[in-house]
Amino acid sequence: MIIFDKKLYVSLTCQKTSHNFTKIAFKPLHTNLFNIVLISFFLTLGCGKLYSQDITTKKSSIQTVKQTDKPEIIPIDTTKTDSVKTVKAVIDSVKVDSIKPKKTFLDGKVKYRAKDYAKIDQKKKLITLYNEAELYYKDVELKSGIIVLNYENDEVYAGRIKDSAGVLTQYPNFKQGSSEVQPDSIRFNFKTKKALIFNSRTEQGEFKIKAAITKKENDSVYFLKGARFTTAKDIDDPEYYFQTNKVKFVPGKKVVTGVTNMVIADVPTPLALPFAFFPMSKEESVSGIIIPSYNDSNTRGFSLQNMGYYFALSENYDLTVLGDYYTNGSYAMRFESSYAKRYKYRGNVNFRFENLINSERGYPDYSKQNIYNIQWSHSRDTKSNPNSNFSASVNMGSSKYFKQSINQANIGSNLNNTLSSSISYSKTFNTIPQARIALTATHSQNTQTEEINMTLPSLQASIDRVYPFVGKDGVKKGLIKNINLQYNLSGKNSFVTNDSLFFKPQMFDDAKIGMQHSIPISTNFKLFKYFSASASTNYQETWVTKTIEKSYNIDQNKVIDNTVNGFDAFRTYNFSSSLGTTIYGTFKFGEDKKIQAIRHVMRPSVSYSYTPSFEKYYDTYAIDASGTTMKDYTRFENGIYGAPGKSNSNIVGFDLSNTFEAKVRDSDSTKTEPKKMMLLNNLNFSTSYNFDADGETTFAWEPVRVSGGTQLFDNKMNVNFAATLNPYAIDNSGQQINVFNIDNGGSLFRMTSANMTLNYSFSSKGDDKEKENTQSERNGGRSDDLFGTNTDLNDTRNSQFDEDDGENVISEFFKAKLPWDMTMAYSLTYTNANRERKISGNSLMISANMDITPKWKGGVSTGYDFVQKGVTFTQLRFERDLLSWRMAFNWTPLGEYSNWNFFIGIKSGILSDIKWNKRSATNR
Known part of the structure; x- marks a missing residue:
């Protein structure tokens, strides 16, 4: 339907056609007079219909809704659950067929509440919420003292209100998605997503941002005027901030500013930048330059330290590259990387290298050296694969690194004389019986002697215990049914080198390769009801790839050790048994005493071990030119698994462990039960007797070793002590002799050493x-x-x-x-090894x-x-x-x-x- 303006239409219909118009309009058409008259007739009917719609009166009237100029006020009861009101787009109740209604933008539900009142003005299309007002629309949450919603223009306004003392309170809190702003006031358009914010306060990561005026262009771009950035907790009164006037702010990504000045304690500093860029990535880290620090040294000159770059390579690993440079030519490089994968593994790698130059070339104190250190730590989550595991703990490098490094300062590391490393992989096979295998690479370095011991690699394999005499019921009870055996395999490739040959081919020249098989057989059982007994035997077979041959060289007038390459093996076996029990003793003093009772637990045990002589693996060699003086040796000397013993070993061992515990009346009179107090966690005595001792190089009785420990002052103080008691005397030269000390005019035992440590x-x-x-x-x-x-x-x-x-x-x-x-x-x-008693x-x-x-x-x-x-x-x-x-x-x-x-x-x-x-x- 076409709508014409009424006044315009009347003027056109009442206007008389002029003579000039008749000549122009009708003269060319005089030959089609019938058609012209017919068309004019239909046009006249159409015009009459349009005209009559305006001047004629309809017989049927349209009902209208009575409206008042006074706006409606709806009180809100905040104590009821139905205090949340829902408003839909308001549509005019007078519907005109000829006018197409305007589509309201608020096509969703608007939920609101207020403590005092919510006022709806249908004429102005406003909703006013006052005092603790809240408004929710789609992903927008707005809380403020006062909120005014214009649902015709799709805008909302929020601001503060004054309390009874005239103080402005209830600052707006505007939240859209993950963005949250706390300004003094805000205007927001739901349709364009634009906003005008005054004195906004927002947080982005570690940054807190406050701006006098903020213009929100869309969900991803803000323009700020009169802004400050800080990481202080109080954004309104920070101890420092960066002041700038023009800012482009992209939430979660970046902040780009114009001239930026650093302000400390509200005092502008001369530190200013023509422009600044602050990353705001939501990721845990972003790549960036690491700014160096300036320093000076008396021996190395001026320096730039810790300059470098951080690479956020992915969410699973990163890399930090740092470097130092000194004007005398010294420099240092460090590469640090951390990596992790959830439920899989985690670790870090550090490599440090320093080229140290002291003083200047030509001076007497001039020196130059290179030091380095490698650290690697890796651990694997057991949930990723319960049947296998890989771990690493590496700390290796120059022996003098922690003593001379310009980037490490810790006396504990400096005084330590050992660096050690271990890399291992293990796997369990779910067979019957279960089998295990482990590969390990180890490293041990003495920083004083600069000697390095390594195994690359060592192999450990085993098969679980097998109980061949257990019946179908599976009960392991008694001497026979408890008999079990297993198989163990060990292999090593070991070598010794030093700092100067480390990471060079020469360090493998003296490598030792060997393998050892062992089959232990053991059992345990009860004896006379109160004694626990065990017995075991072990068979070992050792394979080596190198042996030695000793001979006397007349030309050189000395004994020569010749290395013999080739496979060789020796076999040994031994037997051991033990018998032990537990004895309980209680000394009661009465319930009315402070110490009501003391409980003493003793665990004595006796062990016996026997290893026969394996003289068949021993040969003789001459130690002088005449060849008359001979000496025994075994070709397996200095082997990777040692050498077989030449003499019998027939030893009985004695051990006694004790614990002392007291029952003490509690100082709290309301408690009826006494409390337990540990007097001595352990007090141990041990010694042994060798039946095959010769009395010259070996002695029958071993020194008695005493050790103990306890905790005092509510377990805050740890006390540990140990002593060595030797039953044999010494001669005037300080050498031990095969005479008991008590028979030599002394006491029963001679205390040769003792020590005590307290940690509190x-x-x-x-x-x-x-x-x-x-x-x-x-x-x-x-x-x-x-x-x-x-x-x-x-x-x-x-x-x-x-x-x-x-x-x-x-x-x-x-x-x-x-x-x-x-x-x-x-x-x-x-110390009293030689009667020094000091x-x-x-x-x-x-x-x-x-x-x-x-x-x-x-x-x-x-x-x-x-x-x-x-x-x-x-x-x-x-x-x-x-x-x-x-x-x-x-x-x-x-x-x-x-x-x-x-x-x-x-x-x-x-x-x-x-x-x-x-x-x-x-x-x-």
């Missing part, structure tokens, strides 16, 4: 403090901080202290909580950490050697919590490894490059 950990919280120093322990140091905390100078952002679970709040200065903890270790060693070791070490104030932390690791009469390694450490920043100072004032290190930087990982690090050179 306690804190203000009353609980034992679990300390972790993972990197130090991995480098060979201690897991606690008795030797100081490990300082990885590549990354000093991590705290030297345990992070607090919560914040310390000071209400009054003298009521402030000052947590502290302390670890103490005391060691005493007594204290060879007597030292005390203490490590203490304390919160000096809720924001200041301090710690010290120190000790004193009472024998050397000097202070042992000492480290002082301090840390200041600057809210978003952290300041740390680490100082080793004494000794060969004296140094200091100062650091201040932002805690947040995304701004980790904003730091200042200064350290001294170590005296190495």
Whole structure:
């Protein structure tokens, strides 16, 4: 249907056709007069119909809805569940056939609630919500003091309201999808998705952003004016922020700004950039440049340290490349990578190389050397494959790396004399009986002698125990039914080398290859009801690929060892048995006593082992030119699995272990049951007697070894002690003789050595403090901080202290909580091997950490050697919590490894490059 304007139509129909118009319109058509008249007739009918619709009156009337100018107010009861109202698009009740209705954009349901009222104005098409207002539409959630919804223009407004004191409260909280904004006020269009936000506050990852005016173009682009960025907790009063005027913000991806200035404590700093880019990736990490730090050294000159690049290669692994450069030519490179796959495996690899140059060429203290270290840790989730496992723990490299590295400072690693590594793979075969196989590569390195022992690889295979005499019922009881046997296989390729030949072909020149088979047969049974007895025998066959042949060389006038390549083997066997029991004794003192009873548990045992002589594997060789003096040897000497014994071994062993436990009346009178207290966790005695001892090189009785340990002060103090008691006397030269000490005018036993260690950990919280120093322990140091905390100078952002679970709040200065903890270790060693009767070791070490104030932390690791009469390694450490920043100072004032290190930087990982690090050179 076509609609004409009424006024325009009247003027056209009433207008008289002019003479000129008649000439132009009708003159060319005078030959078709009949057709013209017919067309004019139908046109006249059509015009009359349109005209009559406007001026004629319909007989039937249309009902209308009465409307009032006063808007409707609907009170909302927030205590009822039906307080949520649903509003659909309002449609005019007067429907005109000739007018097509406008489609309202709010085609979904709008849910809202308010504490005071919700006012609907149908004339203005507004919904006003007041006091604790909430509005929900599709993925939009809006909470504010006041909300005004214009459902004709598809817009919503939210703002604050004043409380009874005139203070603005109930700031808007606008949430759409994963984006959340907390401004002073906001206008949002549902159709265009555009918004105008005033004083917005939002969080993106570790960043908190506040802007005076924010224009939201769409779901992915924001433009900000007068913005600040910070990682501080309080966005309205941050301790630092980056101020900029023009910002393009893409949530979850990036922030691009114009001129950006750093402001600290509301004071602008001269640190400014013409533009800035901040990554906002939702991924755990993104690739980026690692900004170096500047330093200087007395021996190496000026330097740029820890410059490099971080590669976020995938969600499963990454790579960090770092480097140092010194103006005297020294440099260092580090490659660090971590990898993980959920329910499969995880690990990390570190490779460090340093080219160290001291002083300048031509000076007497000039030196140059290369050091390196390789660390690899790998573990596999047992759920991925229960029948196989692969693990690795590698720590190898230059023997002097931890002593001379310019990027590691930890006395525990420096004092450690051993580096060790192990890589292993094992698999279990679900056969009957079950079989297992394991391949292992091991490495052991003495950092003092620089000697390296390696096995590449070692093979271990076994078949589970088989009980050949067990009946169909499967019961293993008695001497016969408990007889079992199994098969074990061991193979090794072992060699010894040193630092200079490591990773060179020459290190395999003296490799030893061998294999050993063993079949143990054993049984156990009860004897006289109270005794547990066991017996076993073991057959071994050893294969080797190299043997030796000794001969006297007259020309060289010495004995020559000739290596004989080729397969050879020897076979041995032995027998052993043991008998033991458990004896319980209780000493009761009465229930009215403080100590009501003491329980003593003794576990004595006697063992016997016999190994026959295997003289058939021994030969003789001359040790002088005449050939009259002969000496026995076996061609299997220095073999990978040792050599067969020449003499019989006929030994009886005696062992006695004891535990002492007391029942003590509880100090809490409400408890009726006494509490148990451990007096001695263990007190062990052991010795043995050799029936085949010759009395010259071997003695019948072995020294009595005593060891014990207990825990005191609610298990906070561990006490361990040990002593060696020798029954034989010594002569004037200090050599042991085959005479009992008591027969030589002395006591029954001669205590040749003894030692005692105390370890005490306690804190203000009353609980034992679990300390972790993972990197130090991995480098060979201690897991606690008795030797100081490990300082990885590549990354000093991590705290030297345990992070607090919560914040310390000071209400009054003298009521402030000052947590502290302390670890103490005391060691005493007594030596009397040659009647010297001296204290060879007597030292005390203490490590203490304390919160000096809720924001200041301090710690010290120190000790004193009472024998050397000097202070042992000492480290002082301090840390200041600057809210978003952290300041740390680490100082080793004494000794060969004296140094200091100062650091201040932002805690947040995304701004980790904003730091200042200064350290001294170590005296190495």
